[in-house]
Structures are given as structure tokens and as C-alpha cells.
Amino acid sequence: MSAAPHFNKIALIGFGLIGGSIARAAREQGLAGEIVTTARSARTRARVAELGIVDRVVETNVEAVKDADLVILCIPVGACGPVAQEIAAHLKPGAIVSDVGSVKGAIVRDMAPHLPEGVHFVPAHPVAGTEHSGPDSGFAELFINRWCILTPPAGVDPGAIERLRAFWTALGARVEIMTPDHHDLVLAITSHLPHLIAYTIVGTADELAQVTSSEVIKFSAGGFRDFTRIAASDPTMWRDVFLANKDAVLEMLGTFNEDLSKLTRAIRRNDGEALFEHFTRTRAIRRGIVEIGQDSAAPDFGRPHAHLGKKA
Numbered sequence: 001m002s003a004a005p006h007f008n009k010i011a012l013i014g015f016g017l018i019g020g021s022i023a024r025a026a027r028e029q030g031l032a033g034e035i036v037t038t039a040r041s042a043r044t045r046a047r048v049a050e051l052g053i054v055d056r057v058v059e060t061n062v063e064a065v066k067d068a069d070l071v072i073l074c075i076p077v078g079a080c081g082p083v084a085q086e087i088a089a090h091l092k093p094g095a096i097v098s099d100v101g102s103v104k105g106a107i108v109r110d111m112a113p114h115l116p117e118g119v120h121f122v123p124a125h126p127v128a129g130t131e132h133s134g135p136d137s138g139f140a141e142l143f144i145n146r147w148c149i150l151t152p153p154a155g156v157d158p159g160a161i162e163r164l165r166a167f168w169t170a171l172g173a174r175v176e177i178m179t180p181d182h183h184d185l186v187l188a189i190t191s192h193l194p195h196l197i198a199y200t201i202v203g204t205a206d207e208l209a210q211v212t213s214s215e216v217i218k219f220s221a222g223g224f225r226d227f228t229r230i231a232a233s234d235p236t237m238w239r240d241v242f243l244a245n246k247d248a249v250l251e252m253l254g255t256f257n258e259d260l261s262k263l264t265r266a267i268r269r270n271d272g273e274a275l276f277e278h279f280t281r282t283r284a285i286r287r288g289i290v291e292i293g294q295d296s297a298a299p300d301f302g303r304p305h306a307h308l309g310k311k312a
Ligand SMILES: NC(=O)c1ccc[n+]([C@@H]2O[C@H](COP(=O)([O-])OP(=O)(O)OC[C@H]3O[C@@H](n4cnc5c(N)ncnc54)[C@H](O)[C@@H]3O)[C@@H](O)[C@H]2O)c1
Pocket: 013, 014, 015, 016, 017, 018, 019, 039, 040, 074, 075, 076, 077, 079, 083, 100, 101, 102, 103, 125, 126, 127, 128, 129, 130, 131, 132, 133, 134, 135, 137, 234, 237, 241
């Protein structure tokens, strides 16, 4: 494992769940001489200052990135392009510019054209989170034993990639490198589709005329309760994720709908054997994940596209 890196100044654009967690963990690990963050409203700036986790909280992104040797955009995916444009002329030559967005193809497409030569662009996605957002929601342990995926464009300085890898490793994460397209396909099935399903089922339950909302809450044991947690996730973040990863999500949704139709047909035809066989197979998948200690982490990111999602 490479030694923990030290940055003279880290600029975190946005101080919500992820920005706040990075700040807390980076400070605990002593990875920065100075950590500066931005918050758009005076109220949030006051709260961030009160929390005392960063050295400075400033009003503008331009001020934050001045002289920073690591800049991380911790804002919704749809905001990353405009912010890259805004800060581009103010970046320190040699700085590493990264992000934490849940989609990677759109980030590369929207940010890369604005960034000047001489800065190192290494997009990242820590695959760790909760349904909470805002400055109070972060915690230093969020990334421990979770994956962080880096998707550096071709030609990026390997030294910059290694420094960012060492940074995330020091925050407790396991780092994997892949292409943006592959990332987006994998995350479409492991993260984006599950969120879409949760948003759907909670909305459907709410709309059922014969089930009052008090009954939905009263009887929300186990499964449904888990869905409500996921469906409480930030609407801005998830709107941006689905719009930015449209193609991969639609591809996975097509496969999912086919599989759902098969199970629907099995129920309609009283095909207990088909249901039993399916549930037995999915139970084995879960047990396999738990056995190899991946129940708190993402599945095998090394697999090529063709092996994703489709079974024999
Ligand atoms: N929440 C998760 O579980 C999770 C996990 C991994 C990655 N991510 C990614 O991390 C990023 C941030 O998510 P979060 O959960 O920390 O969200 P959050 O809502 O907790 O924080 C986002 C912050 O960005 C700020 N912001 C929004 N638009 C901005 C703009 N145009 N300019 C400057 N600041 C702006 C908000 O004020 C807020 O402080 C997203 O891209 C998301 O896809 C989220």
C-alpha cells in the first residue's frame, strides 16, 4: 500500500454528505495542510464554520480553488460541468482535479473540455453513502472498506492517479480503476436501478387508494422499510444520476422488466417450481456476497460487460 499523501491545500466544492465526510476523514488522517470548502448559502457557511471541521469556508468556488493542489467537486452530477468552467482559469498548475459523482461518463464529458492543460483530471466515485444529505450528515468512517472507483481519461499522469489512489486508501477505501462507460453500466444495476425501484414502490404504495398512508407506515416492517430508506435519498442528486446515466439505466431497466415479466407469468400460472428455482438462485448470490465479506461493499468490478446482469 502506498504511503498516505499530503496535500498543502485541499478544496472541497460542496460540503454535504460526501464533502463533509471527506473533510472529516482527511482531517483525522492528517492528509492536508489546509482544507477549504464552499457553501452557497450564508446559513450553511455559518453551520460549516460552527462544525469546525475545515480551516475555512468561503463563498465562491473560485476563491476555494486558489492555490489548492487537490480540488474535489462534491456536488450533484449536473452541476459539475458549469463549476468546472467557473474554476478552470483559477486552478493551480499541477493540481489534481477530481469529483465524487455517482455517474462517470457524463462527468468526463461535461468537465474535461473546460480543464486547462497542466492540471490532472482524475474522476472518482466513492461507492458509499446514506440517504442523508447536508453539512451535518457526513462522518469520517463512511469510506472504510468501501470501494472508490477512479476513471482517469487516457493520458492522465500516472503519478496523479497514484496520489489520488493513496488519498482514498488513506480514507479507508479500496480503490479500483475502470473506464467511465464500464463504471456507468455496473452502477446502473448495482445502485441506480435499486434506487429507481425504491422510488417506484414507495410511490406506488402511497398512491394505493385502499391503503391509507397510516397503514403503509404502520405495517412497514422489513422489506418495505428498507425501500423507504432508499427512497428518502436526495431528489436533486438522483434526478441528475438518472438523466446523466440514461442509456445504461434504460438498458438495465429493459433486462429487469423482462425478468419481472417472467416472474409475473410464473405467479399467474401457479408455476411454483419457477419461483422456487429463482429464489434459490438469488439466495445463493446473497450468501456468496456475505461469505466473501462483500456485504458492505460493491460486487466484482473486474467483470467485463458481457457477464453483467444476464444469467444462463
Ligand atoms: N449520497 C450518496 O449516497 C452519494 C454516494 C456517493 C457519491 N455521491 C455523489 O456525491 C455528490 C454529492 O452528493 P452528496 O450526497 O454529498 O449531496 P449533498 O446534498 O449532501 O451535498 C451536495 C452539496 O453540493 C452543494 N451544491 C449543489 N449544487 C451546487 C452548485 N451548483 N455549486 C456549488 N455547490 C453546489 C449543495 O449546496 C450541498 O452542499 C453527488 O454527485 C452524488 O452523486 C453521493
